[in-house]
Amino acid sequence: MHLYREPSVTNLDFDELASYLEGKIPFVEITTRRPPEANHELETERLAEKFAKTKVKSVESPEKNSNPLYGEIKYEEGLIENPSKDVSGVMYDGHLLSRIYHRLLPEEETDASHLHIIFTKRLFGTGKEKGGRYHARVSLYSYPTLISTSGIVEAPAKPKEFYREKRRLASLGETGGTIERLKEKFKGRFIDYDDERLTEVMKGYVMQALFYHLRSNPFCEKECCRLYNAHWQEEVIRAQLEPPEFCEKHSNILEEL
Template structure:
């Protein structure tokens, strides 16, 4: 690996400069932070996002090119703080952004890691539904900042509290109430731990391009890909940072 380029998502809590500084201490490559990848996007990219929209959790087909949807995506690209509530096919978004990489920078010795303020998903052929993801590895690698909060399942205590509130009041409690009662064991929107957690996911993106290894099976390692929030906290926010194998490489 010769170069790593990070692209920030300025409407989120994620600090691309801090992630880059952490990577510089661990990878033998030139690491830089560029402008937001989606700055200066045109109508063609808005159409790509419109086509990548997930329409139903259980429908493999995606997308709508209705004029109103395309106009919404144009506004979301120009004013990302207004976007939200939509899941996108992560592979389709990755394909669209890859076409916008400079041709000379598409080789595997130059990793592009794009932080996004969009929720990404991948289709699960095994169960016939879409699954939210934190990462879509490849070139470029996509890191969904809201996916960090939404994709991994919450702790069981969260769902128990949810049921308890529903039995008492008959309604689902506000998210803020649940987050207050089950503190610390999972990440929430605009969590101050966001940057620290995303460091490991950014390293996963670089590691994958360099070695072909997608994830580490050791639950204690930052290269692990947990499916539950407790696993994210364990892998990304607690010691040890790496398993013994990856400690020798990145510790």
């Protein structure tokens, strides 16, 4: 099982994630690695163009970004060369992104005996069905699996009151610094960028990747279980930060592994 580091976050401890996994599945060898972009053999510009092509043009439609602009390619070049650079306001197609990363994996490790989990700061989405809207995701369970450190902030919805308050302030014409003030008011009830609880939260997502790999189903219907497919921030917090770790069924499966 290979974890690929995402160097832009400081509160995600990959060594702790690896030792957590070693505790759960001692028979599996866990490695932590540099971001897959570090392994590319292509020219940076070619790879940057591939990334730019996976950008979602509009969340309303599945139209592909087949002819990326020069500026978009340069932006991606910057990200490849400096992986700790911040990224915001862009969404990528999760499946296309996974395909690019697949080509960056060591060829001799692309069989079912290897599980690759790539942490990325890129925010990605997937469409529900053909022609449907894109929805931001925390994770995409595929080969390789992708987990987004932006997705954990942006994909699960914040408390309903957060949005109610946001609309109220907007209707009063208040715009400056609104989001920051709201974040302060609702602090603790959602996961923020580089949140200090990030490592603990991500333990559940790597376990979902493991269950996807072993049993084809990463999810559990029990809200208390780390494998719960949370759509709300408060559900993420409940599943990942409050006991128990796993429901009875999944605890038993883990013990039998």
